[in-house]
Amino acid sequence: MIRKSDKNNPLVTIVIINYNTAEVTIDSINSIIENTLYEPYEIVIIDNASNSDDRDMLVRFASEKLITIYLQDENIGWNAGVNFGFDNADGDLLMTINSDVIVEKGWLTKMVDLYLNNENVAAVNANIHESGKSIISHKDGFLKILHGACSLISSDAWRIVGQLDSKNFRFYGTENDWSYRARSMGYKLILSKDSIVNHLGSSQITAGGGLSVRKTGKILDFLKMRLDGRIKYRIYNFNLKEWLSREILSEFKHAYLNGYLRILISTYIKVFFNFGNICSARKARILKRREGLRILSPDGKYQL
Incomplete structure (x- = not known):
C-alpha cells in the first residue's frame, strides 16, 4: 500500500533480500500485506542472483502484487543488498526484514509511533521471537545492538551514520558495528515490545540471504x-x-x-x-x- 506521506505519516520502504528462498520470501511478504495496518508503505525485493526457477517465481509474484524487484547479476551479499535497497528507497523510514520473518497484526504501526514520539532515535527494532520467545536483549526498552531481522531505520540517521560495512563484514558483526556507530553520535536505538514478529531462522546466517550454514550443518x-x-x-x-x-x-x-x-x-x-x-x-x-x-x-x- 502506497500513498502520499507527510511528517506524521512517513513513507516506510521495506527491503527484503532474497537468495534461493522464493517460497519463504513470498510467505513473509504475504504476512506483511495481510497484517500491516500502517500506511503508506512500499515493499522492495532485492534478489541476489538466485537460480532461474527461484527468480522466476519471485518475479511473477512481484508482478502480481505490484512490488518493485531488483535483480542482481551476482550475489552481492546481504549487507550490500540492504545498502543497495536503502540507497534506492523513497521512504523516510527504511525497514530491513529477513525473508524468513512472519509479522503479526499491527506490527509496523507501533514501530512508527515509537519513532515519531521519541527524540534522537536512529532505529526501532521489532520484538523478534524465535520458537515463541523473544530473543531481544534490552534495558528499559533501549538497545545496544539492533537485530537486523526486523529493524526500522530513519533515513536521516542512515545518511549521517552511513551504510552497513559490506566491505569488511560478511554477515555477522555488521549490525553491531552500525549500532555502535549510531550510538557514538548520540542516537538512540529502541525496542517496540508490542511489535511482535516471528523469525523462522532459515536465512539468518548467509551473506546472500539464503539457507543458513547452521541449517546446512556447516x-x-x-x-x-x-x-x-x-x-x-x-x-x-x-x-x-x-x-x-x-x-x-x-x-x-x-x-x-x-x-x-x-x-x-x-x-x-x-x-x-x-x-x-x-x-x-x-x-x-x-x-x-x-x-x-x-x-x-x-x-x-x-x-x-
Missing part, C-alpha cells in the same frame, strides 16, 4: 564467521577501556570451556594481521563520527 563455518564479525566490530570501534571489559575477557573463558579457544585465537591473529585494514577502518569511523556530530550538534561543537 557449524564450523558458522562459528568462524560469527567470531570474525565480532572481533572486527570491536577492533574497528572500541577504545582501550572497552577492550578491557569483562565481556571480552569472558569470551576467552567461554571459548576455553567450550573447546574453540584455538579457533578464537587464530581468528584474532588473522584479523590483527591485516593491520592496514584496521587503521583504515578506524580512521573512516572517526571521520564519519566527527562529521555526524557536527551535523547533529545544535551549536556546531562536538567531542571525541
Whole structure:
C-alpha cells in the first residue's frame, strides 16, 4: 500500500533480500500485506542472483502484487543488498526484514509511533521471537545492538551514520558495528515490545540471504564467521577501556570451556594481521563520527 506521506505519516520502504528462498520470501511478504495496518508503505525485493526457477517465481509474484524487484547479476551479499535497497528507497523510514520473518497484526504501526514520539532515535527494532520467545536483549526498552531481522531505520540517521560495512563484514558483526556507530553520535536505538514478529531462522546466517550454514550443518563455518564479525566490530570501534571489559575477557573463558579457544585465537591473529585494514577502518569511523556530530550538534561543537 502506497500513498502520499507527510511528517506524521512517513513513507516506510521495506527491503527484503532474497537468495534461493522464493517460497519463504513470498510467505513473509504475504504476512506483511495481510497484517500491516500502517500506511503508506512500499515493499522492495532485492534478489541476489538466485537460480532461474527461484527468480522466476519471485518475479511473477512481484508482478502480481505490484512490488518493485531488483535483480542482481551476482550475489552481492546481504549487507550490500540492504545498502543497495536503502540507497534506492523513497521512504523516510527504511525497514530491513529477513525473508524468513512472519509479522503479526499491527506490527509496523507501533514501530512508527515509537519513532515519531521519541527524540534522537536512529532505529526501532521489532520484538523478534524465535520458537515463541523473544530473543531481544534490552534495558528499559533501549538497545545496544539492533537485530537486523526486523529493524526500522530513519533515513536521516542512515545518511549521517552511513551504510552497513559490506566491505569488511560478511554477515555477522555488521549490525553491531552500525549500532555502535549510531550510538557514538548520540542516537538512540529502541525496542517496540508490542511489535511482535516471528523469525523462522532459515536465512539468518548467509551473506546472500539464503539457507543458513547452521541449517546446512556447516557449524564450523558458522562459528568462524560469527567470531570474525565480532572481533572486527570491536577492533574497528572500541577504545582501550572497552577492550578491557569483562565481556571480552569472558569470551576467552567461554571459548576455553567450550573447546574453540584455538579457533578464537587464530581468528584474532588473522584479523590483527591485516593491520592496514584496521587503521583504515578506524580512521573512516572517526571521520564519519566527527562529521555526524557536527551535523547533529545544535551549536556546531562536538567531542571525541
